[in-house]
Amino acid sequence: MKTRAAVLTEVNKPLQIMELEQEGPKAGEVRVKVKAAGVCMSDYHIMIGDWPLPLPMVLGHEAAGIIDEVGPGVTSVKKGDHVIFSFRSNCGHCAYCSKGRTVLCIGFNDTPRWGMHDGTSRVKLNGEPVNVMARIGTFTEYSVCPADQVVKVREDLPWTHAAIIGCSVATGVGAVIRHAKIEAGSTVLVVGCGGVGLNVVQGARLAGAKTIIACDLLDNKLQMATNFGATHIVNGKRQDVIKTVKEITGGLGVDYAFDAIGTEPTVLQIVDSLAPAGHAVIVGIPAFSTRAPITPHLMVYGEQTLSGTYYGSVRPAVDFGTLADLSMDGKLNLDDLISRTYKFEEINEGFQIMARGQVARGVILFD
Ligand SMILES: [Zn+2]
Ligand SMILES: [Zn+2]
Known part of the structure; x- marks a missing residue:
């Protein structure tokens, strides 16, 4: 199928919204229909060359959505589940995962952090693979990613709030x-x-x-x-x-x-x-x-x-749910963090406004 995605092709250039060819999820992977994605400084670090990473790349790493399809062997989530993306892999059995330090997981270190665990990509442009930030690349209508990088959350959590729990809330409160x-x-x-x-x-x-x-x-x-x-x-x-x-x-x-x-x-x-x-x-x-x-x-x-x-030293599988509960109970104020929402087409404006320091958080809403 096709998915529209915001791709960085060159540093110091705006993101380009392109239609990419997307393969379905393979074993251990899921396809998520992205509902909301935060505009974060980490994407901007890549855009301006602070973190030199291989391009072209679909950026975006702070997001939430609905499971659209699960690949063979996936039992942790099912179609229709609401999920928050984690931007770190979680193999579940390496020394760090075993100690609960999942952010430091070394279980998938054999493959780069901008593709799937088998080292390939599920999105292509003109037949050439396109990298995805943090294996998830969430500035896209649909993201195919490892199932270990999505965490099921309560369904009454607003999409904007779910998205920012995946990076800025986890990182700041977790710290x-x-x-x-x-x-x-x-x-x-x-x-x-x-x-x-x-x-x-x-x-x-x-x-x-x-x-x-x-x-x-x-x-x-x-x-x-x-x-x-x-x-x-x-x-x-x-x-x-x-x-x-x-x-x-x-x-x-x-x-x-x-x-x-x-x-x-x-x-x-x-x-x-x-x-x-x-x-x-x-x-x-x-x-x-x-x-x-x-x-x-x-x-x-x-x-x-x-x-x-790193990532507030959280354990996404347990802490995302806790942060969601704290938000819904009014103990964390996520309403006032969402200063602005944007349409997907306004993504570059979102980064300009963030770079000028005019917002707490801007979030892109997908249909
Ligand atoms: Zn971030
Ligand atoms: Zn691990």
Whole structure:
């Protein structure tokens, strides 16, 4: 069959919506009718060449839809199930999956992360295979992907909410409650208040943080952060971030600091804002060329920790459902994260608006 998909053919060029030839799901695969897909910074990193990956590629990795067809041997989902895509494979039996660290799964490392587990692609353009981001490539009407990368969810969850649980919500909230596991009463700094950073803010609120300091360069983002639970805001363009954080925390610094951006200055900000025994967490995925000169002796004297979290260290098979329940119970605010929805044809406008920092999250709705 055919599917229309947004394809990146060259870096620094707009995505092109093309009709691709699509094969049905093979053993262990499913075809999903995509209902909603979020516009995320990770797609943009590929579009502007921060993460050099082989093109052409169907982008998109934060999405939800309905199972349209299952390949031979698939028993985890059936036609008609509502699912959220996971952008990481989950073999279920490697050392990391066995320990519950599914984001670090090494079970499918023999094949690249932009095709199926057998190393081939299910979509073609003029007879040539097209790569798909994270094995799912969800900027498309129908995605054929490994069954281990879809998680069944409750059917009353709105499609927009289901889509963003698959990346920004899982990454931001997961960074706080699954990775850092902050204690109630903690002091927290969040640098960067985009789709992921706002979810770090509300994850910290959910976990009972006493002080949540949100930092961004844009006042509209800081205003959003207060709506999600920030108790203090710092404009990094006008204020000295570290000095202000120290003032707010009585000179000590914060117990936890999260960098939702992933650049040299922001990594240094989270480390330098820590209190003794503090934990700094890199959440946003940096450009592959990024380096940051930390000051090791201060980390020794202060017994501080610097760590990275990928995908919020979530276990999609269990955590997507939990996040859906927290959203439906009103404990996580996903309504106000969805600033805008777009038609598929407006996808490039969606990326321009995101790059200008005008939205918390934009989501593409498919018919
Ligand atoms: Zn994403
Ligand atoms: Zn595994």
